[in-house]
Amino acid sequence: MNTTFDPTTHALSVNRRTFLTRSAYGLGGAAFAALLDPKLFGTAHAASYPGVVTKPHFKVRAKRVIFLCMAGGPSHLETFDWKPELKALDGKPFPESFTKGQQLAQLQGAELKARGPIAEFHKHGKGGVEISDLFPHIASVADELCVIRSMQTEQINHDTAHAFMNTGSIIKGRPSMGSWLLYGLGAETDNLPGFIVLTSQGKTGQQPVSARQWSSGVLPSKFQGILFQSKGDAVHYIGNPDGVCQSTQRQVVEEINRLNGILAEDRVDPEIATRIAQYELAFKMQSSVPDLSDFSKEPKEMLELYGVKEPGDGSFASNCLLARRLAERGVRMIQLYHRAWDHHTGLVEGMKAGAENVDQATAALIKDLKQRGMLDDTLILWGGEFGRTPMGQGTGRDHHILAFNVFLAGGGVKGGTTYGATDELGYRSVENVVHVHDLHATMLHLLGIDHKRLTTKFQGLDVRLTGVAGNLVKGIIA
Numbered sequence: 001m002n003t004t005f006d007p008t009t010h011a012l013s014v015n016r017r018t019f020l021t022r023s024a025y026g027l028g029g030a031a032f033a034a035l036l037d038p039k040l041f042g043t044a045h046a047a048s049y050p051g052v053v054t055k056p057h058f059k060v061r062a063k064r065v066i067f068l069c070m071a072g073g074p075s076h077l078e079t080f081d082w083k084p085e086l087k088a089l090d091g092k093p094f095p096e097s098f099t100k101g102q103q104l105a106q107l108q109g110a111e112l113k114a115r116g117p118i119a120e121f122h123k124h125g126k127g128g129v130e131i132s133d134l135f136p137h138i139a140s141v142a143d144e145l146c147v148i149r150s151m152q153t154e155q156i157n158h159d160t161a162h163a164f165m166n167t168g169s170i171i172k173g174r175p176s177m178g179s180w181l182l183y184g185l186g187a188e189t190d191n192l193p194g195f196i197v198l199t200s201q202g203k204t205g206q207q208p209v210s211a212r213q214w215s216s217g218v219l220p221s222k223f224q225g226i227l228f229q230s231k232g233d234a235v236h237y238i239g240n241p242d243g244v245c246q247s248t249q250r251q252v253v254e255e256i257n258r259l260n261g262i263l264a265e266d267r268v269d270p271e272i273a274t275r276i277a278q279y280e281l282a283f284k285m286q287s288s289v290p291d292l293s294d295f296s297k298e299p300k301e302m303l304e305l306y307g308v309k310e311p312g313d314g315s316f317a318s319n320c321l322l323a324r325r326l327a328e329r330g331v332r333m334i335q336l337y338h339r340a341w342d343h344h345t346g347l348v349e350g351m352k353a354g355a356e357n358v359d360q361a362t363a364a365l366i367k368d369l370k371q372r373g374m375l376d377d378t379l380i381l382w383g384g385e386f387g388r389t390p391m392g393q394g395t396g397r398d399h400h401i402l403a404f405n406v407f408l409a410g411g412g413v414k415g416g417t418t419y420g421a422t423d424e425l426g427y428r429s430v431e432n433v434v435h436v437h438d439l440h441a442t443m444l445h446l447l448g449i450d451h452k453r454l455t456t457k458f459q460g461l462d463v464r465l466t467g468v469a470g471n472l473v474k475g476i477i478a
Contacts, residue, residue, distance in 0.1 A: 049186050049187055049222075050186040051182070051183060051184045051185040051186035052183060052184055052454075053184045053185060053448070053449055053453075053454065056448030056449070057448060057449055057450040057453060058445055058448050058449070058450065059448065060377075060447065060448035061377070061379075061411050061412025061446040061447070061448070061477075061478075062377055062378060062379035062410070062411030062412055062446045062447050063185075063188070063332075063377045063378070063447070064188075064327055064331065064332050064333065064334070064377070064378050064379070065177070065178070065181065065332070065333050065334070065378075065379045065380075065381065065411075065443065065447070066323050066327065066334045066335075066336070066365070066378060066379070066380045066381070067177070067178075067333070067334070067335045067336070067380075067381045068320075068336050068338070068358070068362060068365075068380065068381065068382040068383075069162075069165075069335060069336065069337045069338070069383070069384070069385075070338055070340070070341050070354075070358070070382065070383060070384040071158075071162070071207055071209050071337045071338060071339045071340075071341065071384065071385070072158070072205045072206070072207045072339060072340060072341030072342035072343075072384060072385075073158070073161070073341055073342060073384040073385055073386045073387060073388060073399060073400075073404070074341040074351075074354065074383075074384045074387075074388075075341075075343065075347070075351065075387065075388035075397055076149070076387040076388070076403060076404045076405040076422070076426060077117050077387075077388065077390060077397075077426050078117055078118055078119055078132050078134060078347075078351045079131075079132050079134075079135065079405060080129075080130065080131060080132070080147045080149060080405045080407065080418075081130075081149050081403075081405050081422060081426055082117070082121035082130045082132075083116075083117060083390070083422075083424065083425060083426045085424040085425060086114060086115075086116050086117065086390050086424075086425045086426055087116035087117055088116070089114040089116065089425070090114055090115060090116030091113060091114065091115075091116075092113065092114055093111075093112065093113055093114070094112040094113055094114045094390070094391045094425075095425075096112075098423075098425065098427045098428070099112060099391075099427070102402070103156060103401070104389070104398060105156050105157070105398045105399035105400075106344070106393065106398050106399075107389060107391060107393055107398045110393075112391040113391060113392050114390060114391060114392070114425070115347075115389075115390065115391060115392030115397060117132075118347060118348050118351060119132045119133050119134045119351070120132075120133045121133065122139070124139040124140075124142035125139075125142030125143040125145075125416045126143055126416050127142065127143065127415075127416030127417050127418075129142040129145060129147055129416060129417070129418055130418070132355075134351060134352060134355035134359070135355055135359045136359065137359045137360045137362070137363035137364070138359055138362055138363050140363055141363050141366045141367060141409070142416060143415050143416040144366050144370065144375070144409045144410065144415045144416070145407045145408075145409055145415060145416065145417075146407060146408045146409065146413040146414050146415060146416075146417050146418075146419065146476050147405060147406075147407045147417070147418045147419070148405060148406050148407065148408070148418075148419050148420055148434050148439070148473075148476065149405045149418055149419065149420045149421055149422060149429070150403070150405075150419065150420025150421055150422060150429035150430070150431060150432050150433050150434050151383070151387070151403070151404045151405055151406055151420075151429065151434050151435075151436070151439070152401065152402055152403065152404075152429050152433055152434070152435055152436075153165065153385065153386050153401045153404070153435075153436050154170075154401065154436070155170060155385075155386070155401065156386070156399050156401050157399070158207045158342070158385065158399075159210060161385035161386050161399075161401075162209065162210075162213050162385045163212065163213065164385070164436055165385045165436055166213045166214070167213075167215075167217065167465070168436065168437060168440055168464075168465045168466055168467055169467060172212060173215075173217045173218055174217045174218070174463065175215070175216050175217035175218060175219045175223065175456075175463075175465070176213060176214050176215055176216070176217070176224075176225060177333070177440065177443075177465060178195035178197075178214060178225050178332070178333030178335060179195065179214075179215070179216040179217065179219055179223040179224055179225065180219075180444075180454060180465045181194075181195070181332050181333050181447065182194045182195050182222075182223045182332055182333065183219050183223050183454075183456070184444075184447075184449050184454045185332060185447065185448075185449070186332075187330070187332060188330035188331075188332060189329055189330035189331060191285060191287070191288035191329075192285065192288055192289075192292070192326070192329055192330070192331055193225075193226040193331070194223075194330075194331060194332040194333065195214065195223070195224070195225040195226065195331070195332060195333040195335075196225065196226055196227075196228055196326055196331050196333070196334055196335070197214045197225045197226065197227045197228065197335045197336075197337070198227075198228055198230050198319040198322065198323070198334075198335070198336050198337070199227070199230055199319075199336075199337045199338075199339065200230055200314060200315055200316040200318075200319055200336070200337070200338050200339070200357075201338070201339040201340060202338065202339065202340025202341075202350075202353055202354050202357050203340070203350075203353045204340065204343070204346055204349065204350045204353060204354075205339070205340045205341050205342040205343050205346075205350045205354065206339040206340065206342070207339055207341075207342045208339075209337050209339060211227070213337075214226075214227070214335060218456060218458040218463060219456060220270040220271065220273075221271060222270075222273070225333070225335065228322075230312075230314040230315075230318065230319055231312060231313060231314030232312060233289075233293070234289050234292065234293045234312075234322075235285060235289050260272055260275050288329070292322070292325055292326070292329065293311075293312060293322070295308075295311035295312070295321070298311070298321070302321070302368070303321070305364045305367070305368065306318075306320055306321045306360065306361050306364040306365070306368075307360040307361055307364070308321055308361075315357070315361075316336065316338045316357050316358050316361055317357075317360065317361035317364075319336050319361075320336065320361040320362065320364065320365045321361075321364075321365075323336055323365065324365060324368050324369060324372075324374075327369070327374060327378055328372075328374070338354075338357060338358055340353065340354040340357060340358075341354055341384055343388065343396040343397060344393055344394065344396040344397070344398065345393075345394050345395045345396040346395055346396060347395055347396040347397055348395070350396070362382060365380070366380065366409050366410070369410065370410075375409070375410040375411075376410060376411070376412075377410075377411065378410045378411055379408065379409075379410055379411025379412070379413070379443060379446055379447070380408065380409040380410050380411070381406060381407075381408055381443070382406060382407050382408075382409075383404070383405065383406025383407065384404065384406075386399055386400060386401050386404050387400040387401075387402075387403050387404025387405070388400050388404075389427075390425050390426045390427050400427075402427060402428045402429060403422045403426055403427060403428055403429045406439070408476065411446050411447075412446045412477060412478050413446070413476050413477065413478060414475075414476055414477065414478045415478075417476070419432055419434070419473070419475050419476050420432035420433065420434055432473075432475060434473055435469065435470075435471075437466045437467060437469040437470035437471075438469075438470055438471050438472075438473050439473070440465050440466050440470060441466050441470035441471060441472055441473075442472055442473040442476065442477070444465065444466075445472055445477070446477065451464065451465060451466045451470050452464070452466075452470075
């Protein structure tokens with residue numbers, strides 16, 4: 001053995017880079033050991049993880065979010081924004097003073113004529129919230145709703161408007177709202193993904209929805225949304241192949257994770273940690289998903305409340321019931337897309353069909369969560385990516401970014417109220433205008449997060465859901 005002291009070799013062996021590299025070995029090994037035996041470090045869940053917000057910035061009003069996304073842009077003029085003046089102007093030239101110099105989607109340069117609402121409105125609940133007659137079930141829970149009538153967005157086309165509503169940016173690679181929640185607050189479940197997406201579709205007005213709407217973007221991929229199948233098995237290939245028992249599957253997972261653990265010791269890459277965690281999660285989902293999608297324990301009256309004709313039939317109603325079951329199991333963000341609202345033509349038929357698809361199940365979800373004591377800490381958001389023009393486009397309405405409405409329920413918002421207003425024809429939001437960034441900032445506030453402090457570094461800059469904008473909408477907080 002050569003015991004001669006070599007100062008050069010010694011110096012190289014204790015430099016900062018070597019120290020960090022060798023430290024990572026121990027951390028990687030510890031993380032892998034914790035995955036295999038969660039009790040080793042006193043942790044209750046192997047696949048759950050804490051968020052970066054270790055101490056809430058504000059009082060926590062909501063623990064989870066259910067986003068009922070009406071993809072395609074439902075008309076605010078047929079939902080929650082009654083405009084009798086527009087009805088009186090139906091079929092007549094639309095005043096140029098409203099539209100001169102304004103950006104329109106497909107109506108640019110066309111002769112603009114007013115199109116009145118296709119439905120009547122009535123006041124509901126103690127707060128007298130005006131709701132279209134197309135939504136009688138939602139009207140029955142009016143005292144739980146906080147309707148924002150003064151929304152505005154920046155994007156006039158579907159995909160970019162969806163991206164803006166979901167990520168606060170049209171730039172590809174930005175994390176979605178659900179990914180930010182997982183990153184900030186962590187997961188509360190160890191046997192299901194913390195961010196789950198479900199889709200359904202109506203008879204008309206179907207616009208495609210891309211997977212980038214639930215992407216984790218510049219965050220590690222463990223924060224991305226997982227698309228569950230709405231029809232049939234929620235997850236493909238959830239069971240073991242014939243001849244493969246549970247113990248054999250466990251051995252395979254442990255061996256793959258061991259090999260990934262060796263790789264993690266060699267380099268610092270968050271995607272390796274994601275791969276290890278996801279193998280473990282997938283193994284646990286083999287037990288949790290079949291139980292999740294087994295509606296046999298749901299009483300008949302519960303299925304009737306939601307309007308579920310056949311569990312797992314791919315309908316919005318079935319997805320809403322599944323959303324409640326996901327919320328019960330600790331899923332942080334649940335997003336339901338219903339593709340039915342792009343009514344450039346056939347507005348009357350399309351709005352009636354779309355409302356029939358979602359009205360009963362939306363109200364049922366609110367009632368169900370409330371009677372279970374879960375509405376108080378569940379924040380529900382209902383709405384689309386933009387509104388529709390008060391001017392007609394053939395038998396429909398065009399895209400519109402200067403005015404649309406959404407509603408919130410539960411999670412610390414003022415129920416039975418409306419906030420903001422549009423002008424007399426529903427063309428522009430004019431009172432207490434709420435930008436998409438403001439909505440995001442307020443939702444994060446209700447979850448106990450300061451939107452300015454939930455950031456991640458990317459290319460030397462702090463990236464956040466609200467970009468460089470966003471103001472708290474205090475008027476909707478209870």
